[in-house]
Amino acid sequence: MAGELAGKVVIFTGAAGGQGRVAAPLLAAAGARLVLTDIDERGAAVAGEIGSEALFVAHDVSDRAAWDRVVECAVETFGGVDVLVNNAGVAGRDDVQSLSAERLGHYLDVNLIGALNGMQAVLPAMRARGGGAIVNIASISALASTPGLAGYGISKWALRGLSRYAAAELAADKVRVNLVLPGALDVSMIKDAAASPGKSSFSERVPLRRVATSDEIARVVIFLASDAASYVTGAELTVDGGYSA
Template sequence: MGLLDNDVAIVTGGAQGMGAAHARRILEHGARVAITDIRMEQGEAMAAELGENAIFLAHDVTKRDQWDSVIEQTEAKFGPVTVLVNNAGIDVMKPFIDFTEDEFHTLLGVNLFGNFHGMQAILPSMRRAGRGSIVNISSMEGLRPTALNSLYSASKFAVTGLTKAVAQEYAEYGIRVNSVHPGAIWTPGIEAPEIKQVVDAFVDKIPMKRIGDPEEVADLVVFLASNMSSYSTGGAFVSDGGIIAT
């Protein structure tokens, strides 16, 4: 018996990195999974690797009509959606004074409005199912901001607050909403050679003295998606090697 044997999940940004780890772990625990992403080739390869209990759907999370289509297709294939992992996100790092309004709109479009559209679109499906778990992937930056990451931090703080508010509204319907706050995790973005020196310096500040693995965050996502966390909603769950505690 898996922790998610009777569940149907949607994982956004699931073609690579943490999203792919979330999708893989969720499927390993028995759920059927719709992987969504703008990276079509990688997403299709991921779904093919996972087998008959996974599908890939091309999806821009900033477009509400595409959310409606993703949910419709997922329900047609697997049934009512009971788990949503809002994983898709982007980051731009530079001095605050150098940011443009367009860059802020782009960050908010993916990091905040992607979650907004996703939750609004999925809640009717979860109410039909009589239960549901929404896991919004925020960031350690959604709890403690850092220099040169101001607008990303602002978008992730907004995700943290939105999560808590929606959790309060929908608890009575058996729908739980929690946020996950990863620190530095081995993903394609952090592996770029040009930022190796920055990453090495950051590792020195982490009490565990290492970068986290995507699977470590995925295990936390599975916990929150499953009945193992049945009395947890509106929570902010950290996976950062202890850096916020410093």
């Protein structure tokens, strides 16, 4: 991965979570200069461990004005924006029968509107750089229904649609938009509560017989953000050990 993102300025949301804490150092090792954001200010420690090539901004992705401040920080500190990784998300257990409009709205505000806000906010800065790359993080719950994950899954299905529309429309600006659909992770926000003993039971249903590690997802993100993927846009890369095959 060394040098794959050399000189690129990357905004990465959800940096305080398990996936963010793993991905951020790998992005830095690939040469990226990072603007790390999260509503949880523990993300500042992630940036601090990386050093001068990383900046933390406390940030609610559902707040459009907050996105403008994040982009301003990226431009003022590092000179522009080349990559946006919409990693921030919320999860939980719901079924269609009991899912309230308020709870669904919360999923959509973060998992869908947050990504839309980010894409709209970075577009002028990416145009100024002659293009860029956007990587949205969804879930295999956006490929098929997962019992008990109605609200989360609906929001990720919507993110698939947003990503496809954006890929088609932003290609004229040389902005690539791609989607990563992880399966079960070692740091999943949702535990397999229906199964005992949890993830080990789930992994038995995965052809590769294990859940993914966070660095395996991060490497896919790095590829899509890099010039190695210069002709890849509108793609959906499933990283689930063959579960959805």
